[in-house]
Amino acid sequence: MTVSFRNIFFFLILLIIILAGCETLTTSKPIIPIREYEKMIVGRLDAQYVGTHNCLFACHYHDKIKNNFEASTMGVQLTRKACLPLVNCESCHGPGSLAIEGITPEKVEQDAKEGKQTACNYGTFIDIKNIPPQAQSLICLKCHTANATFNLHNWNTGAHAVNDVSCIDCHNICKAFKKGSPDLTVRPRDTSEMCYKCHQEIMAEFSLPSRHPVPEKRIFCTDCHDPHGTTNDKLLRKTTVKELCSYCHAEKEGPFAFEHADLTEDCRTCHSPHGSVNNNLLLLREPLLCLQCHSGHLTSSSSTLEAKGAFYTRCTDCHSQIHGTDIPSASGRGRFTQ
Ligand code: HEC
Ligand code: HEC
Ligand code: HEC
Ligand code: HEC
Ligand code: HEC
Ligand code: HEC
Ligand code: HEC
Ligand code: HEC
Numbered sequence: 151m152t153v154s155f156r157n158i159f160f161f162l163i164l165l166i167i168i169l170a171g172c173e174t175l176t177t178s179k180p181i182i183p184i185r186e187y188e189k190m191i192v193g194r195l196d197a198q199y200v201g202t203h204n205c206l207f208a209c210h211y212h213d214k215i216k217n218n219f220e221a222s223t224m225g226v227q228l229t230r231k232a233c234l235p236l237v238n239c240e241s242c243h244g245p246g247s248l249a250i251e252g253i254t255p256e257k258v259e260q261d262a263k264e265g266k267q268t269a270c271n272y273g274t275f276i277d278i279k280n281i282p283p284q285a286q287s288l289i290c291l292k293c294h295t296a297n298a299t300f301n302l303h304n305w306n307t308g309a310h311a312v313n314d315v316s317c318i319d320c321h322n323i324c325k326a327f328k329k330g331s332p333d334l335t336v337r338p339r340d341t342s343e344m345c346y347k348c349h350q351e352i353m354a355e356f357s358l359p360s361r362h363p364v365p366e367k368r369i370f371c372t373d374c375h376d377p378h379g380t381t382n383d384k385l386l387r388k389t390t391v392k393e394l395c396s397y398c399h400a401e402k403e404g405p406f407a408f409e410h411a412d413l414t415e416d417c418r419t420c421h422s423p424h425g426s427v428n429n430n431l432l433l434l435r436e437p438l439l440c441l442q443c444h445s446g447h448l449t450s451s452s453s454t455l456e457a458k459g460a461f462y463t464r465c466t467d468c469h470s471q472i473h474g475t476d477i478p479s480a481s482g483r484g485r486f487t488q
């Protein structure tokens with residue numbers, strides 16, 4: 151049996167392709183049982199919890215973080231007299247005794263004299279930035295269980311959790327404190343900037359001439375989407391697109407005596423949700439939009455129609471009730487003309 155050089159060549163190519171496939175299989179994300187994530191967020195077992203006061207009393211480097219933290223809803227739990235001390239630095243960073251070992255006011259003073267900044271042994275804390283996103287989120291989910299924070303019910307199945315986005319990708323816990331903002335929640339008016347960090351293509355859609363007034367801050371991404379996850383497609387807040395749109399555009403909801411077939415069941419038949427080059431967020435301009443499904447026509451009742459073959463450019467000049475109407479047209483049919 152002779153094997154030609156060409157066959158070997160093709161065999162090699164095939165082998166390379168198969169091996170390349172295996173490579174992506176082995177490097178794809180392993181499925182880790184939740185207890186493995188739990189281990190990652192325990193912190194060093196040989197460290198003790200020492201409390202925020204002990205963490206911070208000698209060295210005032212983190213005072214700003216502390217002040218801002220205490221001013222936040224989460225931090226208030228720590229400081230408010232009537233409340234249990236629910237959240238402190240170690241709730242997220244893990245036990246701190248090893249980190250502050252040997253740090254005394256005297257050492258801090260001495261370091262300062264030598265022009266040095268006293269640093270705690272940060273390596274003994276949980277390595278928050280480098281643990282997998284699921285573990286990062288688990289730090290928060292210890293307390294923010296679905297029962298405590300109701301809108302996190304669908305977190306685990308949401309597109310964000312599934313695609314390795316963690317709580318701290320959106321909630322800049324300590325960075326926000328550093329910037330001097332005690333505001334942990336994302337204010338609605340700041341959400342779009344937050345979302346654009348990762349969804350650049352959506353930013354482009356919202357700079358088109360016709361758009362929902364998100365850049366004008368009259369409505370927000372979170373009016374339509376729940377970033378924490380929903381059981382609906384595209385993280386939408388409502389089960390169907392029609393239900394979502396009708397929440398604000400109730401007059402388009404119907405039912406009408408004369409419906410535009412079942413087209414309005416999905417507003418996306420004609421509209422784009424974010425932005426469009428055409429007015430009224432239309433996917434296509436008129437008359438092209440309508441001519442996808444209809445042919446143009448002439449009417450005797452129209453004075454603009456002297457010349458045979460005159461072409462309408464805006465069908466909705468006459469068919470103005472395009473979403474449906476209860477009033478019949480002149481011929482008693484439903485042609486959305488009034
Ligand atoms: C609710 C959880 C949480 C609490 C409470 C918390 N932190 Fe953090 N901290 C984080 C996370 C998450 C990061 C890493 C990501 C980041 O910088 O936003 C971090 C980062 C840090 C950093 C490094 C900042 C940097 O830019 O690298 C310091 C320092 C810090 N925290 C100090 C503190 C101190 C001091 C307290 C208590 C007053 C505290 N943290 C309370 C979650 C928390
Ligand atoms: C030790 C418990 C605990 C941990 C851990 C924790 N939180 Fe909280 N958090 C609370 C409590 C208590 C509140 C205040 C009550 C509430 O709003 O539910 C709160 C409030 C919040 C708020 C609302 C703040 C506001 O101004 O309304 C946000 C946002 C938040 N946490 C995010 C996080 C994130 C992100 C993490 C993980 C890095 C985290 N939390 C970890 C207990 C915790
Ligand atoms: C994709 C961005 C994003 C991610 C990821 C995210 N959040 Fe949020 N979160 C928001 C926004 C935006 C708000 C503002 C509230 C709103 O308008 O719905 C918010 C609000 C909150 C609040 C305020 C109280 C509330 O119920 O509205 C809490 C608490 C909270 N998030 C916790 C978490 C926790 C815990 C995680 C991780 C399990 C997480 N978030 C992941 C964007 C995010
Ligand atoms: C840290 C990056 C990051 C941030 C910030 C972020 N997202 Fe996402 N988002 C993703 C990734 C990754 C996916 C999954 C891949 C994809 O569909 O693009 C996703 C998917 C989505 C989807 C599509 C879901 C689907 O089923 O296809 C929506 C809607 C969405 N994000 C809305 C938001 C909104 C609203 C915000 C702001 C509150 C936001 N995202 C902030 C990373 C991010
Ligand atoms: C008026 C409601 C509304 C607003 C406001 C809105 N969206 Fe959407 N978004 C939708 C709908 C509806 C879809 C589903 C589109 C589809 O399936 O074709 C969607 C889809 C998406 C997707 C999935 C990708 C895609 O194009 O299908 C992302 C990501 C997204 N939106 C992000 C955002 C961000 C970020 C903001 C704020 C800057 C935002 N959306 C504001 C209604 C809205
Ligand atoms: C949270 C409320 C809200 C939701 C949900 C919503 N809209 Fe709007 N919509 C608005 C606002 C506000 C305007 C601006 C009205 C104005 O300028 O007077 C608008 C304007 C429009 C316009 C006119 C745009 C223009 O260029 O003049 C269209 C078309 C539209 N929406 C369609 C939709 C569709 C389709 C959906 C569902 C995907 C939807 N809307 C969901 C609030 C909403
Ligand atoms: C058959 C195509 C079509 C469908 C389906 C459709 N629209 Fe429209 N829509 C239009 C056209 C065309 C315009 C422009 C109307 C005009 O210029 O008189 C428009 C305009 C609008 C406007 C802005 C002008 C106004 O009347 O307030 C809103 C809001 C709107 N549509 C919402 C919706 C909603 C919500 C749905 C789903 C329930 C929907 N549309 C489904 C074709 C459609
Ligand atoms: C996706 C396809 C589609 C698009 C786009 C569409 N239509 Fe329709 N239209 C239909 C269907 C299907 C019917 C129901 C036909 C029937 O009952 O004979 C209908 C019915 C009508 C009727 C009533 C006809 C009758 O015989 O009673 C008018 C008028 C009409 N459409 C005008 C328009 C205009 C104007 C536009 C553009 C703004 C448009 N349509 C866009 C599919 C479409």
Ligand code: HEC
Pocket residue numbers: 437440441444445446447449451452454462463464465466467468469479480481482483485487
């Ligand atoms: C100058 C006003 C006017 C314009 C512009 C116009 N129409 Fe009409 N259209 C009418 C009238 C009037 C009727 C008949 C209404 C009746 O039966 O009472 C009609 C009927 C229709 C019918 C039902 C026809 C049938 O054979 O039963 C359709 C479909 C239709 N138009 C589509 C369109 C489309 C698509 C455009 C844009 C290319 C358009 N129209 C532009 C006035 C207009």
